Amino acid sequence: MPLPLDGMRVIDWTHVLAGPACSYYLGLLGAEVIKVESLTGDAMRHRGGTDAALAAAGMSTAYQTQGAGKQSIALDLETDAGRAVFHRLLTSADVLVENHRPSTLAHLDLSETQTRAINPRLIHCAMTGYGRGNAMADVPAYDVNIQAISGLMALTGTDESGPIRTGAPIVDYATGLAGALAVTAALMQRHTTGEGAFVDVSMLETAFSLMSSTITDYQMTGTPPKPRGNAANSRSPSSGTFACLSGHISLGVNEDAQFRRMATALGRADWLDNPKFATAVARDQNQALLAEELVAVLVTQSAEHWEEVLIAAQVPAARLRTLPEALALAPATTRKFASRGPANGVGIPFAIAGEATAKHTDTPPSLGCDSESVLRDLGYSEDEVDALRQNGVIAAPPK
Numbered sequence: 001m002p003l004p005l006d007g008m009r010v011i012d013w014t015h016v017l018a019g020p021a022c023s024y025y026l027g028l029l030g031a032e033v034i035k036v037e038s039l040t041g042d043a044m045r046h047r048g049g050t051d052a053a054l055a056a057a058g059m060s061t062a063y064q065t066q067g068a069g070k071q072s073i074a075l076d077l078e079t080d081a082g083r084a085v086f087h088r089l090l091t092s093a094d095v096l097v098e099n100h101r102p103s104t105l106a107h108l109d110l111s112e113t114q115t116r117a118i119n120p121r122l123i124h125c126a127m128t129g130y131g132r133g134n135a136m137a138d139v140p141a142y143d144v145n146i147q148a149i150s151g152l153m154a155l156t157g158t159d160e161s162g163p164i165r166t167g168a169p170i171v172d173y174a175t176g177l178a179g180a181l182a183v184t185a186a187l188m189q190r191h192t193t194g195e196g197a198f199v200d201v202s203m204l205e206t207a208f209s210l211m212s213s214t215i216t217d218y219q220m221t222g223t224p225p226k227p228r229g230n231a232a233n234s235r236s237p238s239s240g241t242f243a244c245l246s247g248h249i250s251l252g253v254n255e256d257a258q259f260r261r262m263a264t265a266l267g268r269a270d271w272l273d274n275p276k277f278a279t280a281v282a283r284d285q286n287q288a289l290l291a292e293e294l295v296a297v298l299v300t301q302s303a304e305h306w307e308e309v310l311i312a313a314q315v316p317a318a319r320l321r322t323l324p325e326a327l328a329l330a331p332a333t334t335r336k337f338a339s340r341g342p343a344n345g346v347g348i349p350f351a352i353a354g355e356a357t358a359k360h361t362d363t364p365p366s367l368g369c370d371s372e373s374v375l376r377d378l379g380y381s382e383d384e385v386d387a388l389r390q391n392g393v394i395a396a397p398p399k
Helices: 018-028 052-056 061-065 080-091 102-107 112-118 143-149 170-193 203-209 212-221 256-265 269-273 280-285 287-298 303-312 323-327 330-335 371-377 382-390
Strands: 009-013 032-037 070-075 095-098 123-128 197-202 239-243 248-252 317-319
Touching: 009 018, 009 080, 018 032, 018 070, 018 095, 018 123, 018 170, 032 080, 070 080, 070 371, 080 112, 095 170, 112 123, 123 170, 143 170, 143 203, 170 197, 170 203, 197 203, 203 212, 239 287, 248 303, 256 269, 256 280, 256 303, 280 287, 303 317, 323 330, 371 382
Parallel strands: 009 032, 009 095, 032 070, 095 123, 123 197
Antiparallel strands: 239 248, 248 317
């Protein structure tokens, strides 16, 4: 079965995580992806992950995560000849994904107005920290900055711990997914209008989208949110993460029917006749007492035991797991999330007709390994390719 983006060519002029992730997702959906790097390469090649040898070789695990299935051309865009190559790439492309500041684009004469003048059908996807059209449009930002400035860190942790960054760069990857969604929407629009578009993706707005219900509550009530530790966002007193005899259990008990099933499964059917716990209103009024009694039950058995008991009773529950344990879960292994991309890589969190991802099994490209083949595909002769190499406009492995 054809993949959704078969036949689409994406020029990936990105670096670090969010931008490369966006083009990687598009590649998994079938697009041809050509990564344009500087002569020294994406800086992420040399940092991230725990394998120092891979990082020193320009193939860090952080780079490899969203590097597979792409071709690599190393190009000096500070030169007229380099920009000429880039222009020719754009004429052949359906999509440009880039995550550079507007001032960088202006310096290189590659603003969205200029790129779409080169190719009016081009979808130019710009991914920046704060989006366009505001006083912070040219301010640089990474995931850690956006987590801090967006209010996300202020929601994480407790009053005692203070703000805590999430353990993974969730804003980077959420922005990558948002960019991929925006590009596919723009491609659908182009199918109707025949014209390209400029797609403006903001990391800050992506972080806001991850806090949607919290933002709505604040906007409607004026009540600033506070860090709530491991308590559930639903504010149900029987939802959250609780310590057990060993391990922790996460409960998502928000409805009356769920509470009744939980009470019975825990051997505390008496709660259902207790006026302090019998209704949702009563439980809210006696949160501290309910939490005390709930913990007293949970600490009598392991989290593994309670997970089995509660799931059998159709209560939303999950034992806290490490990442290695999580990757061994049946949904992860059966659905093959971690093998939908290259070996040891990651996929996308959905399937179409049972399989939505391209069979990219090749390893991420070394810097400039496809420079010559990409140029030949664009119509450059062997002599022209040699001249570009000798003049330092491209980098390519020795013949």
